[in-house]
Amino acid sequence: MSATTTNVKEAIINRRSIRKVKKNDNITxxxxxxxLKTALHAPTSFNMQSGRVVVVMDDQHERFWDIVKETLRSRVPEESFAATVERLQGFRDGVGTILFFENQETIEQMQEKAPSYKEQFPYWSHQGSAML
Incomplete structure (x- = not known):
């Protein structure tokens, strides 16, 4: 195995969910x-490239988590809201936030171009986003 393969294998085996992040000067x-430039080379079915990435950092990152908090305020029961705020603060304390989403217009265009595969494009889009 190459060093890269070993590193990826170790990363998969040793991965953990981290809900409280901290600012890290190594993340610039x-x-x-x-x-992100490397991620743009992730393959997709029919080369549809329906995945999108938005990166927010600095003040925009903090504002994003403030918006999430205020949005959840009306959706989370009051007795659970303090725990929700604590969890959100753990995310807000990071350097930035990366948001992944799928461009539905791209999927619809592909469905029109290749109607015999129409039902598969949403699944393929999810797979492409996972690789992204």
């Missing part, structure tokens, strides 16, 4: 741009 805008 330049490093994120490098990673």
């Amino acid at each position: 805008k330049e490093r994120l741009n490098e990673v």
Whole structure:
């Protein structure tokens, strides 16, 4: 195995969910741009490239989590809201937030171009987003 394969294997085996993140000086805008440029090469069925990535950092990152908190205020029972705020603060304390979503217009265009595969494009889009 190559060093890269071993590192990926170790990363998969040793991965953990981290809900309280901290600012890390090693995560820079330049490093994120490098990673995102690489991610853009992730393959997709029919090369549809329906996945999208939005990165928010600095003040925009903090504002994003403030919006999430205020949105959840009306949806989470009052007795559970303090725990929700604590969890959200754990995310807000990070360097930035990366949001992944799928462009539905792209999927619909592909369905029109290749109608015999119409039912498969939403599934393929999810798979492409996972690789992204």
